[in-house]
Amino acid sequence: MAGVLAGCSGGGHTSQVPSVALLPPPPPTPGPDYRLQLGDTLKVQFLFQPENDIDLVVRPDGRISLSAAGEIEAVGKTEQELEEIIRERAAEHMRDPKVTVTVTKIGTQNIYVGGEVIRPGVVTLVPGMTPLQAVMEQGGFRPTAKRDSVVLIVPTADGKFSASRINLEQVLTDGVPERVRLRPNAVVFVPKTWVANANDVVDLWVRGLIPALPRVGVGYSLNNTGQ
Secondary structure, three states: OHHHHHHOOOOOOOOOOOOHHHOOOOOOOOOOOOOOOOOOEEEEEEOOOHHHOEEEEOOOOOEEEEOOOEEEEOOOOOHHHHHHHHHHHHOOOOOOOOEEEEEEEOOOEEEEEEEOEOOOEEEEEOOOOOHHHHHHHOOOEOOOOOHHHEEEEEEOOOOOEEEEEEOHHHHHHHOOOOOOOOOOOOEEEEOOOOOOEHHHHHHHOHHHOOOOOOOOOOOOEOEEOOO
16 A cells, blocks of 8 residues: 555656555445435336336436326335335326336446546546545546645535535545545546635636536635545
């Protein structure tokens, strides 16, 4: 690990090879406790009414639509919970429906890494991924990176974004554990210089990566999470 951290410290290096400890965990496998996510592919089957069987994808709004049960919020529910909702809805015009829901493919969710990294761009998110792991997925830091002022921008429930500053220098040089875990559509931005205002990052840099990003808010200062 010491050798890997030394390779990440800049010093003219333009690429780094992450250790196993910095790599994200493998994608989840659907099981009884798995909760549905955006983009998951589902097979919905009706035992006695197979004409209503359907394969569908959980939409970006988190919902699915079935002719037998209408619009249903799917994200965050287990297969069994969704089966029960569909069964209750379908029972309004079906006799004793028997329903099974199976996740046939887990949807791909993305985050975005920009700024002073080797390969700015899109990263496939896996559960438990940290900001440093996301940076390493894109080749690591450039020598010009301001690693103690990395900006994390995350979507909020009201459709806007919230920004925080995280110190990845402490993680690399002092071995401080990362507490932050990334969520879908988060942005990890590595600046060249200290960042004081979230709008500076969003308006000057991040919009080039994700043009649809809304404003964080006039005068919105970054929260320091530490690491």
